[in-house]
Ligand SMILES: Nc1ncnc2c1ncn2[C@@H]1O[C@H](COP(=O)(O)OP(=O)(O)OP(=O)(O)O)[C@@H](O)[C@H]1O
């Protein structure tokens with residue numbers, strides 16, 4: 001079974017307008033809300049790709065109820081811990097650029113965390129656990145790493161998509177896959193990455209420290225896939241960008257969906273690029289038909 005974990009889900013409130021003027025009243029042309037949070041997006045895309053999974057994490061209040069009800073209405077299985085405070089609302093402002101304001105989110109106390117850990121007891125050999133998104137400041141930075149340790153003896157494979165220390169602390173537990181974007185890779189090493197070759201050098205450093213596979217996503221440029229042995233680049237297909245929120249999460253779901261079917265990490269990488277771009281080309285997350293259509297066009301080249 002696949003489990004996703006979202007510590008800090010959200011309602012993603014997207015507003016579209018031609019331009020935004022700070023310090024003034026702006027009026028949107030169009031707005032909509034969707035459930036959000038990285039693990040939840042991964043669950044939704046897996047579900048679209050007909051891959052069963054269970055969404056774990058923490059929700060609270062009327063906003064949390066919206067998230068849970070929406071997922072259930074789409075046929076997803078959830079097993080959340082309920083918090084007293086409201087789930088956050090993240091604002092996505094779409095003009096010619098995409099600007100995001102992600103809220104800090106509700107606190108999680110020790111009791112909530114214990115309740116969550118009990119839910120992890122059901123994981124077993126062969127399961128995948130996806131730890132995705134920001135972990136609230138009220139929790140220790142090694143929370144993801146501690147979760148991995150609890151699951152390690154059961155042979156659960158972990159996929160991690162987060163930033164900075166929360167990510168680097170997971171390396172000692174040998175995550176199966178990491179999915180930083182270029183900006184996140186830069187901030188892990190506190191450097192500016194010039195080109196693909198340099199990105200590969202830094203991805204390899206994460207491999208040396210324990211990661212098994214890494215996808216470095218580069219928005220409209222495409223993505224790199226780096227393992228111990230090889231590095232590949234895949235260019236993103238051309239299309240009209242509608243909303244890239246969740247494109248990275250779609251890559252994680254796409255990779256896993258194809259890897260489970262084929263055990264071929266390169267096919268899985270190509271499928272992940274197709275899924276990321278299919279989401280970028282639609283307002284909501286990608287559908288299976290959209291991914292399959294783009295998959296036919298994806299090529300890659302070996303870098304070394
Ligand atoms: N403008 C675009 N055109 C084509 N493909 C795109 C575009 N933007 C994103 N993608 C696809 O989506 C993948 C992931 O994009 P990106 O690097 O923006 O992820 P991310 O920053 O993790 O996104 P998020 O955090 O919103 O999920 C890219 O590797 C690419 O395949």
Ligand SMILES: O=P(O)(O)OC[C@@]1(O)O[C@H](CO)[C@@H](O)[C@@H]1O
Nearest residue numbers: 010036037038090102133134246
């Ligand atoms: O604040 P975090 O947890 O880093 O990111 C949260 C978030 O931006 O990630 C998803 C897109 O990847 C959105 O649905 C959501 O709003």
